[in-house]
Every structure is written in structure tokens, then in C-alpha cells.
Amino acid sequence: MGEMTGFQLGVIGALFLSVASSVSIVICNKALMSNLGFPFATTLTSWHLMVTFCTLHAAQRLNFFESKAIDLKTVMLFGILNGISIGFLNLSLGFNSVGFYQMTKLAIIPFTVLLETLFLKKQFSQKIKFSLFVLILGVGIASITDLQLNFVGTVLSALAIVTTCIGQILTNTIQKKLNVSSTQLLYQSAPFQAAILFVSGPLVDQSLTKQNVFAYKYSPIVLAFIILSCLIAVSVNFSTFLVIGKTSPVTYQVLGHLKTCLVLGFGYTLLHDPFTERNIIGILVAMLGMGLYSYVCTQESKKKQSTDLSNSQVKEKDTEPLLDGKSLGYQDKENQDAKKSSRDSFV
Known part of the structure; x- marks a missing residue:
């Protein structure tokens, strides 16, 4: 029971850290890009990952966590895939409305x-699917303003969706199958993510902004916001791996849409962004969907725990000997010790 309570507190802490850090970095980056005129998002992400790796390396050297070796081919492909997905998302934003x-x-x-159902044989109940539909509907109402389609943008969006989904599913799968923590996986993969974005970032940014990141004139205030953004990104990257590892890729995406609603709200209250009745209705519907999703997940988790506990008790009862020493008319110390050992193995 204590372990389960500790796990639940860990999940709540991971969710809170993810929301707080993600909303903070969105506000910081919005000020950096919109107000200070620094538009190089992909290059900035590569700096985020390099600072994250350096921070984790220092923490590892100070024995805050133990590094665990992972197959080089696995972690390299995983890191490159995640880096590519970030690039595709930024290109999708650049080529689409x-x-x-x-x-x-x-x-x-x-x-x-769909991917988890087809390839991982994971089952999602109708209640889960309904709550996700309500969530998606609400976020769509709150955030979608126009739908301007073009061929290149559509292809880039499709590639962004595929690579992002596979990357997040692998994040969860690798942590559980290889028994590595979120910190260990991030430490191993961050250099490869940073490398692919460090090489491709300036090219992607130049194609989107028509500006060269190396020719940009960096003022002290821009440098201060870049450093702040990189420091916040350490928490964002760590909490992303932590949430996906402790929950699931779907739950992480649900959390992402909560962040979207919070960013819309903060944008209105702090940055005075335009806000309409449609935004308010959409956010309320999305919150309802998130509430339904959380409730259904909690109920299904309790039901599963109850079923597992019942099965464990039945198994323990079935493995107890039907006859003991007294029923046979003699006292055998060795049989009593064996029986005690058998019972202790289920504790």
C-alpha cells in the first residue's frame, strides 16, 4: 500500500512539473520570439537539449543518479527519431496555418x-475513447481558427504526427522493457537529439524565417531570455520522459492539451491576447474531457488493482497444503518450516 501511495505521489509530482515547466517555457519563448524578435525555434531547441545533457552529466558525476548502459544502436535511433520529430513539428508550423x-x-x-492498439495490442475502453473525443473537441473549438491546406504542409504534418507518436511510444516502451529510469534514458539520448537538431536547426530556421541564426545580433536581454529558456527546458525535457514513463503516451498528450488551455488563459490574462466566447467554451469542454479521462483512468486502475489482488489471494489459497502435520497425527518440524516458508513467499 505504501509503495502504491508513493507511486501515485510520484505521478502527481511528474504531472505538476510537466505542466508548470511547459507553461513557463511557452511564455518565455513567446516573449523571446514575439517581443524580442528571435525566431529561431529549432536551433533554440538544440541548445535546450545540449544544456539538458550537460546538466544531467554534472548530476551523474555528482552521483545524483546512476548511469545505465543502453544498446548504442537503440538509443541512437531513438534520439535521432525524437530530434527529427521536433524538426517536422516546427516545419509543419512554418508551412501551415x-x-x-x-x-x-x-x-x-x-x-x-491506433498504433498502440495495432502493434502493442493495448485495449482502450469505450469510456476512454469518449473522454478523449470530448477533450479533442474542446481543444479544437478553443484553438482552431482557420484551416488553410497545402500539399507540402500536409505532408510535413503527416510526418510530424507519425514520428512524434512513434517517439513517445518508444519512450514508454524502452523505459519499461529495459528497466531504465526517465533520467537514464534522457541522459543517453539527449546528445543524439541535440546533434541532429544542431546540424539541421539553422537550415530549418533559415527556410522558415529567411534569416541566419549566426548573423543575428544578440543583445544582453536576448541572451538572458535564451539562458532562462534553456534552464526551464531542462525541467521540460526531464518531466516529459518522466510522465511518459510513469503513465502512457496518450496521457502525456492529454496533459499537453491541458497546457494548451492554460497557455491560452495565461496569454489572455498576462499578455492580453485576444479572447472570445468560443475560446472560453472550448476550454470548458476540454476541461470536461480531461476530467472524464482522469476519472475513467482512475476507476479502471482501481478495478485492475482489485482484480489483481483477488487473483493473488486465490493463488495463495490454492497453494496452501490441504493436509498438515496435525491431520496426519504427527508433528513434523520440517513440514511446518516448509509451510511457513511457502506462506512468507507471498508477502
């Missing part, structure tokens, strides 16, 4: 459900 980009992000949840 904001509305179509939001549709791309919404499509990640149903596609993740």
Missing part, C-alpha cells in the same frame, strides 16, 4: 491510440 498546426497536434492522440 496555425489552425492546421493545431489540427496536427490534435491528431497525435487518435493516431497514438
Whole structure:
């Protein structure tokens, strides 16, 4: 019971850290890009990952966590895939309208459900699917303003969806199958993610902004916001791996849409972004969907725990000997010790 309570507290802490850090970095980056005129999002992400790796390396050297070796081919492909997915998401935003980009992000949840159902044989109840539908509907109402389609943008969006879903599913699968923590996996994969974005980032940013990141004039305030963004990114990257490892890729995407609603709210209250009745209705519907999803997941988790406990008790009862020493008319110490050992093995 104590272990289960500790696990639940760990999940709640991971969710809170993910929401707080993600909303903070969105506000920081919005100020950096919109107000200070630094538009190089992909290159900035590569810096985020390099700072994350350096921070984790220092923590590992100070024995805050123990590094665990992972097959080089596995971690290299995983890191490169995650780096590519970030690049495709940024390109999708650059070649599509904001509305179509939001549709791309919404499509990640149903596609993740489809992939896990087909390839991992994971079952999702009708209640889970309904709550996800309500959530997606609400976020769509709140955030989608227009849908301007073009061939290149559609292809890039499709590639972003596929690579993002596979990357998040692998994040969960690798942690559980190889028995590595979120910190250990992030430490091993961050250099490869940073490398692919460090090479491709300036090219991607130049194609989107028509500006060269190396020719940009960095003022002290821009440098200060870049450093702040990189520091917050350490928490964002760590909490992402932590949440996916402790829950599931679908839950992480649900959490992502909660962040979207919070960012819309913070944008209105702090940055005075335009806000309409449609935004309010959409956010309320999305919150309802998130509440339903959380409730259904909690109920199904309790039901599963109850079933597992019942099965464990039945198994323990079935393995107890039907006859003991007294029923045979003699006292055998060795039989009593064996019986005690058998019972202790189920504790």
C-alpha cells in the first residue's frame, strides 16, 4: 500500500512539473520570439537539449543518479527519431496555418491510440475513447481558427504526427522493457537529439524565417531570455520522459492539451491576447474531457488493482497444503518450516 501511495505521489509530482515547466517555457519563448524578435525555434531547441545533457552529466558525476548502459544502436535511433520529430513539428508550423498546426497536434492522440492498439495490442475502453473525443473537441473549438491546406504542409504534418507518436511510444516502451529510469534514458539520448537538431536547426530556421541564426545580433536581454529558456527546458525535457514513463503516451498528450488551455488563459490574462466566447467554451469542454479521462483512468486502475489482488489471494489459497502435520497425527518440524516458508513467499 505504501509503495502504491508513493507511486501515485510520484505521478502527481511528474504531472505538476510537466505542466508548470511547459507553461513557463511557452511564455518565455513567446516573449523571446514575439517581443524580442528571435525566431529561431529549432536551433533554440538544440541548445535546450545540449544544456539538458550537460546538466544531467554534472548530476551523474555528482552521483545524483546512476548511469545505465543502453544498446548504442537503440538509443541512437531513438534520439535521432525524437530530434527529427521536433524538426517536422516546427516545419509543419512554418508551412501551415496555425489552425492546421493545431489540427496536427490534435491528431497525435487518435493516431497514438491506433498504433498502440495495432502493434502493442493495448485495449482502450469505450469510456476512454469518449473522454478523449470530448477533450479533442474542446481543444479544437478553443484553438482552431482557420484551416488553410497545402500539399507540402500536409505532408510535413503527416510526418510530424507519425514520428512524434512513434517517439513517445518508444519512450514508454524502452523505459519499461529495459528497466531504465526517465533520467537514464534522457541522459543517453539527449546528445543524439541535440546533434541532429544542431546540424539541421539553422537550415530549418533559415527556410522558415529567411534569416541566419549566426548573423543575428544578440543583445544582453536576448541572451538572458535564451539562458532562462534553456534552464526551464531542462525541467521540460526531464518531466516529459518522466510522465511518459510513469503513465502512457496518450496521457502525456492529454496533459499537453491541458497546457494548451492554460497557455491560452495565461496569454489572455498576462499578455492580453485576444479572447472570445468560443475560446472560453472550448476550454470548458476540454476541461470536461480531461476530467472524464482522469476519472475513467482512475476507476479502471482501481478495478485492475482489485482484480489483481483477488487473483493473488486465490493463488495463495490454492497453494496452501490441504493436509498438515496435525491431520496426519504427527508433528513434523520440517513440514511446518516448509509451510511457513511457502506462506512468507507471498508477502
